[in-house]
Amino acid sequence: MTARSDLLVERLDSVLRVTFNRPDVLNALTPEMLDTAADAVESSGGDPDVRVVVVTGAGRAFSSGADLSARADPSYQGRPRTLDAVNRLVRVLREAPKPVLAAVNGPAAGGGCSVALAADLILARESAYFLLAFADVGLMPDGGASVLLPNAIGRARAARMAMLAERIPAPRAADWGLITHTVPDETFDSEVERLAAQLAQGPTVAYAQTKHALNTATLGRLEQAFAIEAAGQAMLTGTADFAEGVAAFLQKRKPDFTGK
Template sequence: MTSPVLYHAAEGVATITLNRPDVLNALNAELLAELRAAVERAAQDDAVRALVLTGNGRGFCAGADLAGRQGEMKDSGTLLRERYHPIILALRSMPKPVVTSVNGVAAGAGMSLALAGDVVLAGRSASFLQAFSKIGLVPDAGSTYFLPRYAGEMRARALAILAEKIDAEEAHRIGLVWKVHADDALAAETARLAAHLAQMPTFAYGLIKEALNASFDSNLPDQLEREASLQTRASGSQDFKEGVAAFLEKRKPQFKGR
């Protein structure tokens, strides 16, 4: 039987591909379990220095597989806590850069999953939809956290309440996407970016993520102190020493991610 999640690692990059293309990679229990395992595998593998998350076929992820959830509807909170939250938290806390490459639709929790990346790329035909209110639900899997921070409160409210689909260019305009590429160039551009990230100072990337994850919940004095503490750790790394040496010697640095 075909796995609902594909995992491939090479040259410092792990690529996780959602693999239920016949249902636009809708999230069911099996896919979520395998996705969590794949994300944890990438996080724990020292040879992996960048992660790509994408979807197979015509869509990135259509959200929860409602056809398979009829018997679970009464306890959605438990489903979120047990199956979705660990994945979102693992992506955000992973001390490595995560690129989400959105090919086609990203709807509901699929949109949440896309926004959990550190850098979000999209194909020109991609679309984004906060589908929750259409069936009487609240945005979940992190959408109410990501949307106000990326798009601003007014846009977040409108996206969540009106549940209108937006295209990739609009998502880019309002700050949900870093770059939009032609559909036939998306995979190559994603691979190029991931390969670049895998050669960069991974240790510093992890500290950058730590600082940014805390910034909205900190006041300025606390965030300044956090920066100072993280900078102490960064300046003690091998990558920092290599970066300085390469700068002084006018050569390309050879970072090791340590």
């Protein structure tokens, strides 16, 4: 097992498990965590002994998204390094020649939601939920969400998630087609193991070609989405609404947006 304080990477037989490990802050993402995760997944592509990748979170959350505490300074603006790191991990997960299983053990919010949706199969606990809360801090969805979401659930539902910052419980997410399926909390761990074992025993080369075909058919504009989202976020981080959104988040109050 390779470990750093905020990310665990371990190999068990033919399964590579990547675990976000900041449970005290609901696995809020940092650039270093994301880059280490991307390095591990990227390296596994050339390792014939790795046949499946599992991405999950420690504790009671998958990930709450980017760590907003780093943006508390009102003068913060520009292109956050976390955004580039999220984009890289999403890209690596989609391009990995091995099947990727997201084991969503709790809330998957913001960039954490994008990372989960980048997996090939998404299994969630019934108590988990999916959330794009960017609008609550004066930002727009990123991490490729502007392509990943509408391709899975359609434009109307994607707009509902993006603009209303509505929590989507795992059972509804499964009904919508946002995720593969959901299972009761008490059987979640065993189902993750079962699915990982099934994928590990499957035709890896066929899986890789299937991913390539699905990517080409549905995610051909992912790179364009990364660029549009990055430009939008760079502009939005300079607005008064963003400064107010972050301040309100840290102070646990409702933001007072002015549209400036």
